[in-house]
Amino acid sequence: MDQRILGIHHVTAIANNAQRNLDFYTGVLGLRLVKLTVNFDDPTSYHLYYGDENGSPGTLLTFFVWPDVPRGRRGTGQAITVSFAVPESSTGYWIERFTAHNVEFTRPMRRFDDQVIPFRDPDGLMLELVARPVSDLSARAQKSAWTAPVPFAHAIRGLDGVTLCVESLTQTESLLVETMNFNPVRREEGIVRYEIGLKGFGTTIDVRCAPEIGRGLVAAGSIHHVAWRTSDEITQREWRQEIARRGLNVTPVMNRVYFRSIYFREPGGVLFEIATDGPGFTVDEPLERLGSELRLPPWLESARDELERALPPLRLPNV
Structure with missing residues (x-):
């Protein structure tokens, strides 16, 4: 296929407390x-x-919230880290912010010549801030209907990439390089970096080969799946055919309202999704009201009262 994956669309993880x-x-x-x-x-x-502000593909981290799910275990067969891109001048700001908010973090380190600040969310999910030159970060409107608590000069701009952990590199690399058009660009201490060669967020993936640590458990504080971007439904169908030709079990196209999705497991066991860029998050509420109230797909609207009683109440941020 000539059409490339455009980068990461979103990453979905698991939490056990919504508030x-x-x-x-x-x-x-x-x-x-x-x-x-x-x-x-x-x-x-x-x-x-x-x-x-816009819910742009390449900036999205999403969570399934299951209150009774146990803590996960990092290991092979899963994505293990989500990396965010921040301006390179902002690392001091984030160290001070993490300290003030009692966030578990590690002092800045170097990986593939990048300055990285590893940290964890309240469920133990491994996250990173990766310092990037401002010229490498897509422009973002500094004014919006939403008031961010982090100054724009230091704000997270989007996803930088993800790290996968697999037992064996060979078949995963074959899928990434021969089918998904990634290029291996660096190798360092058991990690191989692959890049798509396109500008934008989420165009990098690191793969760690670590059979010695055993199989991981996907649960609270773990990444459920990684979704890759494709431009439209026609291209998505072509990707589905290509994945099936590789002998991988791929789902039918699923209507997620804000995009269309197909799912499959790459040979190392990580759940992948290929999602369309559109129609986007303003399909059922205006930009200035994004995230301001519970939205349901049309087929669940008749059950709204029942679902609202079952879901825990939330105090929403200023929208």
């Missing part, structure tokens, strides 16, 4: 809650979407 998750990602990290909805496959639980 704590919301307070951390909006109040501490300064992301916008761009959609408050439910897990379409488990509608008595929340699905929270965080991103930039």
Whole structure:
């Protein structure tokens, strides 16, 4: 296929307390809650979407919230780290902010010549801030209907990439390089970096080969899946055919209202999604009101009263 994956569309992880998750990602990290909805496959639980002001593909980290789920375990067969891009001049700001908010973090380190600040969210999910030159970061409107608690000069701009952990590199690399058009660009201490070669957020993926640590458990504080961007539904169908040709089990196209999705497991066991860029988050509420109230897909509206009784109440941030 000539059409490339455009980068990461979103990453979805698991949390077990919706209010704590919301307070951390909006109040501490300064992301916008761009959609408050439910897990379409488990509608008595929340699905929270965080991103930039517009909910742009490439800026999105989302959470399934399951209150009774146990803590996960990092290991092979899963994505283990989400990286955010921040301006390179902002690392001091974030160290002070993490200290003030009692965030568990590690002092800046170097990886592939990047300055990285590793930290954890309240469920133990591994996250990183990666310092990037401002010239490498997409322009973002400094004024919006939403008031961010983090000054724009230091704000998270989008997803930088993800790290996968696999038992064996060979088949995962084959999929990334031969099918998804990633290029291996660096190798360092058991980690291989792949890049798409396009500008924008989420165009980097690191793969760690670590059979010695054992299989991971995807639960609270773990990444559920990584979604990759494609431009439209026609291209998505072509990707589905290509993935099936590789002998991988791929789902039918699923209507997620804000995008269309297909899912499959890459050979190392990590759940991948390919999602369309559109129609986007303003399909059911205006830009200035994103994340301001519970939105349900049309097929669940008749059950709204029942679902609202089942879902825990939330104190929403200033929208």
